[in-house]
Amino acid sequence: xxxxxxxxxxxxxxxxxxxxxxxxxxxxxxxxxxRAQLAEQTGLARSTVSSRLDALMDAGLITAATDAxxxxxxxxxxxxxxxxARYIVSVDLGATHGVIALGDLAGxxxxxxxAPLTISEGPEAVLDWALxxxxxxxKASKRPRSELAGVGIGLPGPVQHSTxxxxxxxxxxxxDRFDVPAYVRRTFDVPxxxxxxxxxxxxxxxxxxxxxxxxLLFVKVSTGIGxxxxxxxSLQRGAAGSAGDLGHVRVPFSRETPRHGDENADLEALASxxxxxxxxxxxxxxxxxxxxxxxxxxxxxxxxxxxxxxxGRDLGEVLATCVNLFNPSVIVVGGSIARAGEHxxxxxxxxxxxxxxxxxxxxLQIVPAAAGETGGVLGAAIMVAQHLLEPA
Amino acid sequence: xxxxxxxxxxxxxxxxxxxxxxxxxxxxxxxxxxRAQLAEQTGLARSTVSSRLDALMDAGLITAATDAxxxxxxxxxxxxxxxxARYIVSVDLGATHGVIALGDLAGxxxxxxxAPLTISEGPEAVLDWALxxxxxxxKASKRPRSELAGVGIGLPGPVQHSTxxxxxxxxxxxxDRFDVPAYVRRTFDVPxxxxxxxxxxxxxxxxxxxxxxxxLLFVKVSTGIGxxxxxxxSLQRGAAGSAGDLGHVRVPFSRETPRHGDENADLEALASxxxxxxxxxxxxxxxxxxxxxxxxxxxxxxxxxxxxxxxGRDLGEVLATCVNLFNPSVIVVGGSIARAGEHxxxxxxxxxxxxxxxxxxxxLQIVPAAAGETGGVLGAAIMVAQHLLEPA
Numbered sequence: 001x002x003x004x005x006x007x008x009x010x011x012x013x014x015x016x017x018x019x020x021x022x023x024x025x026x027x028x029x030x031x032x033x034x035r036a037q038l039a040e041q042t043g044l045a046r047s048t049v050s051s052r053l054d055a056l057m058d059a060g061l062i063t064a065a066t067d068a069x070x071x072x073x074x075x076x077x078x079x080x081x082x083x084x085a086r087y088i089v090s091v092d093l094g095a096t097h098g099v100i101a102l103g104d105l106a107g108x109x110x111x112x113x114x115a116p117l118t119i120s121e122g123p124e125a126v127l128d129w130a131l132x133x134x135x136x137x138x139k140a141s142k143r144p145r146s147e148l149a150g151v152g153i154g155l156p157g158p159v160q161h162s163t164x165x166x167x168x169x170x171x172x173x174x175x176d177r178f179d180v181p182a183y184v185r186r187t188f189d190v191p192x193x194x195x196x197x198x199x200x201x202x203x204x205x206x207x208x209x210x211x212x213x214x215x216l217l218f219v220k221v222s223t224g225i226g227x228x229x230x231x232x233x234s235l236q237r238g239a240a241g242s243a244g245d246l247g248h249v250r251v252p253f254s255r256e257t258p259r260h261g262d263e264n265a266d267l268e269a270l271a272s273x274x275x276x277x278x279x280x281x282x283x284x285x286x287x288x289x290x291x292x293x294x295x296x297x298x299x300x301x302x303x304x305x306x307x308x309x310x311x312g313r314d315l316g317e318v319l320a321t322c323v324n325l326f327n328p329s330v331i332v333v334g335g336s337i338a339r340a341g342e343h344x345x346x347x348x349x350x351x352x353x354x355x356x357x358x359x360x361x362x363x364l365q366i367v368p369a370a371a372g373e374t375g376g377v378l379g380a381a382i383m384v385a386q387h388l389l390e391p392a
Numbered sequence: 393x394x395x396x397x398x399x400x401x402x403x404x405x406x407x408x409x410x411x412x413x414x415x416x417x418x419x420x421x422x423x424x425x426x427r428a429q430l431a432e433q434t435g436l437a438r439s440t441v442s443s444r445l446d447a448l449m450d451a452g453l454i455t456a457a458t459d460a461x462x463x464x465x466x467x468x469x470x471x472x473x474x475x476x477a478r479y480i481v482s483v484d485l486g487a488t489h490g491v492i493a494l495g496d497l498a499g500x501x502x503x504x505x506x507a508p509l510t511i512s513e514g515p516e517a518v519l520d521w522a523l524x525x526x527x528x529x530x531k532a533s534k535r536p537r538s539e540l541a542g543v544g545i546g547l548p549g550p551v552q553h554s555t556x557x558x559x560x561x562x563x564x565x566x567x568d569r570f571d572v573p574a575y576v577r578r579t580f581d582v583p584x585x586x587x588x589x590x591x592x593x594x595x596x597x598x599x600x601x602x603x604x605x606x607x608l609l610f611v612k613v614s615t616g617i618g619x620x621x622x623x624x625x626s627l628q629r630g631a632a633g634s635a636g637d638l639g640h641v642r643v644p645f646s647r648e649t650p651r652h653g654d655e656n657a658d659l660e661a662l663a664s665x666x667x668x669x670x671x672x673x674x675x676x677x678x679x680x681x682x683x684x685x686x687x688x689x690x691x692x693x694x695x696x697x698x699x700x701x702x703x704g705r706d707l708g709e710v711l712a713t714c715v716n717l718f719n720p721s722v723i724v725v726g727g728s729i730a731r732a733g734e735h736x737x738x739x740x741x742x743x744x745x746x747x748x749x750x751x752x753x754x755x756l757q758i759v760p761a762a763a764g765e766t767g768g769v770l771g772a773a774i775m776v777a778q779h780l781l782e783p784a
Contacts, residue, residue: 022435043414047439158751167751191466217633227717230636231621231628238719239607242751247715250644250709250747317642321713324637325619327630353641359550359559360632 015086015149015388016061020052024061024081024389030106032065032078041162053079061084061105083108087141088384089188090136092197093126093375095119095171095223096157096291099374100133102141103381105149105389107207111137121157122174123183131149133189149388150191151184152380154200157225161241164194164237165189170330171223188337193383195237197376198244201369203235203386204379205332209370215328218369219246220335221344225268231326247272267318271311273337279307290336297340303342312347319348320355327360334369342368407478407780408453412444416453416473416781422498424457424470438776445471452477453497475500478541479597480531480776481526481580484589484768486548487511487517487563487615488683491766494533494683495773497541498782499599501766503529509605511548514566515575518728523579539555541780542583543576546592548616553633556586563615585775587629589768590636595778596771601762607720610761611638612727613707615682615735617660623718640662643709656662659710663703665729665747671699681718682728689732698736704739712747726761734760 018026022042027033033041050069056062057079065078083106092099097121101112113133117126130153138145164181166172179206181192190327203217210216218228227244229236237243247268269275273290281288282305296304319331331352338344349366356364371378408416414434414700419425425433431441432773448454449471475498484491488511493504505525509518520544530537549561556573558564573584602608610620619636621628629635639660661667665682672688673680675695688696711723723744730736741758748756763770 013546043436043440045440048435048437185438213630213631215635229623229717232626232631236607236622236623237719238752239605239721240719240751240755242749243607243623243717243719245719245749245752248749249713252642252644256436318713321710322717324641325621325635325717326628327632327635327637327715329631357630357637357640360630360637363632389563 006074014261016056016059019390020056023049023052023056025340027062027079027081028106028389030081030083032080034078034241038079050063076109081105081234083276087143088149089138089151090377090379090380091130091153092200093117093119093130093154094376096289098126098130099377100130100137101133101337101374101381102137102376103377104144105385107204107378107382107385109378109381111141112374112377113137114373119171120173120174123178123180127180127183131184135187145188148188148190149186150193150384152200152382153194154181154197154376154380155180155194155199158242158245159194159196161193161195161199161237162190167242168177191380191384191388193387194378195380195383196226196244197233198226199237199366200228200379200383201375202332202372202379203332204232204375205369205371206230206235206333207382208378210330210332213329215326216330216332217319217322217326217328218334219273219315219319219333220339221273221311221333222335223273225272225315225335227322229326231328246318246322249318249321251314253319257382267314271314273349276304276307276311276337279310280304294336294340297343304340308337308340308343312344312349313351314347316351317343317355320352323352323356323364329363329365331364331366332369333366334371334375338368339372344363398532408448408451409643412448412453413781415441415444415448419454419471419473420498420781422473422475426468426470430471443759453729473497474681478539478542480773480774481530481543482769482776483522483526483543483545484510484592484772485509485511485546486589486768488681490518490522491531491769493523493766493769493773494526494529494535495769497777499596499770499774499777501770501773504535504766504769505529506765510536511563515570515572519572519575524574527579537580540582542579542585542776543580544570544592544774544776545576545584546768546772547572548588548589550634550637551586551588553585553587553591553629560635583776583780585772585779587772587775588636589617589631590618590620590629592620592771592775593726593763593767594622594715594724594771595774597726597761597763597775598622600770602722602724605721607718608722608724609714609718609720610724610726611702611707611711613663613665613703613725613729614727615665617621617664617707619714621718638710638714641710641713642711643706651685659706665707667727668696668699668703670676673703686732687726689735696732699730700735702730703729703737704736705743706739707736708740708743709747712744714746715748715752715756721755721757723756723758724761725758726763726767730760731764744772 018250037176039046062079063082065080083104088103098117099114102110157172165177166175184192198220214233216230227246276293280303398460433436454471455474457472475496480495490509491506494502549564557569558567576584590612606625608622619638640658668685672695
């Protein structure tokens with residue numbers, strides 16, 4: 001098992017002495033442990049455990065646990081992971097808005113700021129804005145730069161995770177093969193990890209809401225449509241980092257589902273925000289953006305509700321295939337269109353539970369995303385923390 | 393990362409003292425190492441390494457390596473994995489034939505026997521035959537029963553890997569929820585691992601031919617159609633063990649591909665051996681089984697060749713979706729229909745390279761299976777060895 005080669009600027013385990021990564025991997029759950037427990041759990045010699053813990057204490061990554069109640073006798077000293085020892089800058093860029101945040105090593109968002117942006121203005125303009133915002137948040141936090149552990153960035157298009165470069169991103173003119181980590185390191189000289197927004201959302205949703213499920217699919221429906229794949233407990237990026245390209249999958253129409261539009265079209269052409277806007281416009285109401293679709297649906301506009309429901313069915317046709325292929329226990333549906341009430345989810349459920357095989361749907365949950373607007377920055381922080389803290 | 397709960401009768405690492413699993417995991421590649429190298433690689437104390445190696449030597453799983461050339465001075469003692477210390481019985485059952493073999497802990501087939509069978513005769517008749525054959529092979533090998541490490545079985549239908557039970561297998565009447573491991577252990581009281589034939593083939597092909605590729609899909613086309621998924625370096629079975637159910641995926645026809653048959657049909661109804669036999673029969677030549685299809689195609693029969701080519705295109709339509717979703721670096725095409733020359737592969741390549749996105753196909757290889765008729769028993773032996781020898 002291996003990820004693609006280490007992302008540039010981010011030697012795996014760079015924050016942790018390499019021989020101590022196993023200890024950090026155990027302690028990351030936040031449960032305090034004694035040296036004896038750690039020696040037993042790792043099979044390492046007591047003296048080895050002690051010297052590695054000393055190094056981690058020097059780095060501030062673990063601290064002595066304070067025992068709430070002491071019954072008199074001296075309790076054995078325990079150590080615990082110090083998630084606040086370092087902080088992470090995370091950046092979630094969408095087509096039309098961005099969220100910048102400071103988080104700790106457990107992914108908890110400490111400060112965040114949301115603002116409109118235009119991703120098509122190109123990487124330098126957009127990143128300059130994001131980095132200026134991040135610098136302002138860092139300053140307001142009064143945390144020293146030396147405690148910054150890394151920067152995590154989610155982008156709305158395909159990213160080669162190993163290099164951090166967007167590859168032919170359709171809605172991001174000027175970003176193709178732009179070296180995002182190198183550009184960011186001119187401002188923050190720390191490890192920089194970049195992935196597409198859906199992978200980042202899947203990581204965050206899995207870590208926070210479904211940590212015990214090993215097979216989870218996260219679907220994002222907004223301007224584009226993408227899939228984040230957790231299989232066997234790990235995010236799967238595929239050989240070139242392009243796994244989960246759901247938007248370009250063609251829809252296998254079933255007899256029961258009304259057909260509409262170009263039968264040769266891919267899912268994005270049928271069920272994305274712009275496609276739903278077109279569906280509404282064709283019925284007489286001009287609706288120019290995903291944001292309009294959302295507002296109309298929330299107001300109960302019949303064409304908007306019907307359009308989203310139909311998008312849910314089209315999505316369901318493709319997710320039925322995904323269920324047969326991946327056999328997940330959870331499908332999480334997120335993105336702006338999913339936040340317009342239950343219409344999208346209802347369409348998905350209608351088709352998936354009819355089309356997929358009984359064995360695959362018997363214990364399948366299809367649920368809305370829990371994380372909301374800060375899911376992206378939470379996931380980006382988790383991505384950086386996993387990279388820096390987990391044993392290779 | 394975790395597999396479903398441990399298969400019955402097969403406590404993970406049962407062959408190896410649990411604290412020595414990490415050492416075996418390292419030594420399994422067959423490269424001899426000194427105690428100092430192992431201590432360095434694991435971070436374990438020298439004394440810990442020594443005591444664990446002693447236990448493994450007692451179990452026969454490692455031996456002192458013999459150095460080919462010694463230049464006089466005493467070379468440091470090295471140890472190496474002893475793949476021949478134990479043997480594995482592996483059973484590959486298809487719809488109409490079976491292969492029974494004895495292999496070593498590296499998957500190498502030592503003895504094998506192939507015979508026709510009828511899977512629909514039910515589990516007791518079929519397993520009785522397989523076990524009798526295995527007992528005969530064990531006797532002929534002159535290996536003591538005490539050296540038998542486990543039994544691995546591949547079945548032509550969905551299997552819940554955690555329990556070893558077939559679940560609603562369409563072409564296996566009488567097998568539904570039959571406790572295969574319990575039945576086998578009445579003859580061989582060792583860990584018994586069962587999986588569907590395609591997962592077993594994927595494990596074997598990956599271990600032998602593509603060990604450095606982390607993202608590989610194995611497609612089997614014969615009486616049925618199935619997919620074995622290696623993602624992130626590991627076989628992915630999904631939450632309930634039903635991942636890779638390619639045969640029940642509906643085909644998203646593209647404008648360029650001629651349509652035929654029921655447009656609402658799943659892939660198996662269009663591209664399996666029986667479907668191709670039907671295609672040939674409809675054009676005037678009676679062809680009753682996959683075996684007939686194979687013989688006709690090898691003889692250059694135009695309808696057989698055209699039918700297989702068309703099956704390849706239909707398969708390609710669905711594999712194009714798989715390429716977008718999984719982004720594999722290798723697709724291996726196996727099963728009896730794939731052995732009828734290049735026709736199936738040509739159809740697959742024609743569609744996949746046209747339909748999938750350029751990023752996903754840039755470095756994608758689509759190749760025929762290397763393993764041939766013994767791929768199933770090889771894979772079943774690898775499944776058992778991985779289960780018994782790898783760190784949890």
